[in-house]
Amino acid sequence: MNTRILLLALPVLATSAFAQPPEIGQPLPPWREGELDIHHINTGRGDALFFILPDGTTLLEDASGKTLEAAPFSLPSRPDASRPPGEWVARYVQRVMPPGHGGIDYALLSHFHGDHMGAITADSPLAANGAYRLSGITQVMESVPIATILDRGWPHYDFPAPIRNATVDNYRRFLDWQIRHHGLKVERFAPGRNDQIALLHAAGNYPGFEIRNLYGNGQVWTGKGNGTRELFPPLHTLGKDQQPIENILSNAFVIRYGRFDYFSGGDLSDERVAFPDHDGAWHQVERPVAEAAGPVDAMKANHHGSWDANSAAFLAALRPRVIVVTARAEGHPAVNTWHRLTSKALWPGERDIFVTHVSEATARTTYGIERQARSTQGHVVIRTAPGGDSYRVFVLDDGDERMRVKAVFGPYAAQ
Template sequence: MKAFLPALALLALASSANAQPSVTEIGKPLPAWQKGEFDIHHINTGRGEAQLMILPDGTSLLVDMSGKTKEQPPFSLPTRPDASRPPGEWVARYVRRVLPQGADKIDYALISHFHGDHMGGIVKDSPPASNGAYRLSGVTEVAEHLPIAKLIDRGWPDYSYPEPIHNPTMDNYRAFLAWQIQHQGLQVEQFKPGRNDQLVLKHEPAAYPRFQIRNLYANGVLWTGAGDETRSLFPPVSAWPANQQLDENKFSIAFRVSYGAFDYYTGGDISSIDEETSSAPPPWGNVEPLVGQAAGPVEAMKANHHGSWDANSIPFLAALRPRVIVIGARADGHPAVNTWKRMTSKKVWPGDRDIFVTNVSPATAKTTYDIEKTAKSTQGHVVIRVAEGGSSFRVFVLDDTDEDMRVKAVFGPYVSQPSGR
């Protein structure tokens, strides 16, 4: 008798958590967000990453704003829905469509790290803003169409870690901040690892006491798991060995969003050790697995670094054990075949997992074997909708060829697993 119980329990779980397309919603626009729900939109422009979160009280949080305007394949895939507008404008228009009724601005915009496929790269022919003070791409393009109340990044106010950052994109960003602060009252803050009171519900925090955003990591500073404490993974820059210079990806902001039993991880382009150039982890540790340990098990995650070959390592995935993974792909090799094997292997962590990719290029389809059969979707916006209270969630795949928000497929409901944190 005892032997039957786990089987029965599994059966019960399977019937509630199994991914079943819902016929009633397919082909129709995504039902509007309702108060109490927590939505995570992985917006596909083909040109970089942009995630829009609508928190349970209607607070909006835009994480990254997508890509360069003129970069051509293979560095980026074709712009979605089409090339008639730059990616940042498509993002702004998407945000406007799904902001709660009456909202006329983005409450928080957060730049995970200072790369063009996340903040918008300034290239030779990036157009000027209407005010003439800076040029438009990514974050500055979004702000041209929709006001931002507060901007959070890893470098405010001096943008000097690990060394002063100067390039056309960052110099333009400085000019943008200066103008927006003076003329639009923009607030800017540096992301503070360890804290759970920087990204908060702006409208009705008391109504959703089990909603929380925990800042995990940025700039080599990691949450310890105790209170708001952090520790530095990196020694002072002056002490870095010449052969251990870190790239921008490893400074990316990572945070965890919790809503009742539901947990979600996002961490920009955090990557693991460089297998080709490092015979051993760097002296201060391997960033990605440590961030994974700080995050702990989650229901869903955005893959690090677009699913590239150097990210989503075995120890990182084993720490998160996600039920759902969303890969924000923007180039060939997203995801890479070795990364795909790690993500799909039940030796890395047991249990089912559903993986959604915003784009799969023809080259990736050929080289990342079986991806078109194994992935739950290979093209489209991916929306995670968490039910009020966080006990379950569903995943919607939306047609990205136009702005109608038509549902292509629905998965779930998945049952959130209390992690005991």
């Protein structure tokens, strides 16, 4: 409450759109120069985050998509099942794209799982060019141009071992075609760097802004320069069943804008919890990644809030005020993870937790969630004020494409 009074007392902010939150039931007002928007798009089918950076540069992290796992655990498609999730993502991105933008500047794949890049099956439709099939990221680019794609595998897709499956094979055919015909740029996500995802339009106006690549493929930022250190032992010293799993290879980054910080880390998890027979602490990558990030204002929960992710040490290092759980299956978030997310023994102070969908089964098993969560259905949008000193959270109705605001939270003072 004090924050709100202070903000309204400042004449500059009082006259800006940021000081006046939109009315409930009205569409989300468009992004404006200087604001940082983070859209957690709910398709019910996996992660898709769209960032509009302060100068209008755009970043899509993951592109949702169907998964190969058993359907009974999946959540309903949003807005509905009449279109595939990648197409819903493309349409959402086109609605909120800054004026004058022809396409997405950067697309980042956190890792190579179907709920992040779009699984390919025998019934996935062919692209109009006939060269590859459509799902997730390839479906997004069917209607929205992408200038640069970053992933953890380029160019050889051989870490920790050659990655061969229908989804990645199709994705590589897609990259080859787009490079040859549309000049697509592809780079491997480089942990430690803070210039791989850069403001492209007016960087000079936002000297404090950066996206710091924290982690990928076992390499974590040291906190000094662009240096990294290796978390994994030499892979040849590990048995076949001890090799790192795909989730703990996920790319992670932190965005800093003025006082505001936001963390996103794909499906990073605490593999020691999932596989207690595995030797050594090296599987537990969440903690060193969070310690490299330092405390943040807001974060996407790792691995959809699954039971094996968002460890106590990870959360104690990040100490978020706002947490967004991007659910895509029953048990997102899981009851043990929910207790960690809400535990004031791990870090003190208030925190607001937003879940993109809480199913009936999740509500029954993750007890307390319906009472404690700030939202249980909808897209979740974080919008900072110009300069990053404060931010709001909007929950949008995901049942149609009208972008209506269901609830507004904040302003929160960035710490």
